[in-house]
Amino acid sequence: APVHERRQRTLTEAERALWGIDLLNVPKSDIPAVTHVDYSARIQTVHRETNPRYYKLIEAFERKTGSAVLVNTSFNVRGEPIVCTPADAYRCFMRTEMDLLVLENCLLVKAEQPPPTQDLDWRKEFELD
Incomplete structure (x- = not known):
């Protein structure tokens, strides 16, 4: 779905001249974490009736930030x-x-959790791609 025009950011001439990863890294909207390079976003809707707890979280987030958008991503680290x-x-x-x-x-x-008893550097366990 397209990101609403009022959320989109117009690229400068210098930004439009970029290529590859440099262009990819230029924010396309005021919610860059969910805006693809073509100004689209993969949306998911939440209904009060089917998921009241999550709906209330989104409402509270909107009251605090002015945005009813949360990022939904996989729960893992790279690799x-x-x-x-x-x-x-x-x-x-x-x-x-x-x-x-x-x-x-x-x-x-996290600050209230007991200190870990093992090496927690996941980068030693999983090779980055």
């Missing part, structure tokens, strides 16, 4: 499999720069 269990999620959380993790009704604050 690592997508998390499948709460244990996978916790391990990924502790090995990355995330500050908070929500698992059902639990909010985990």
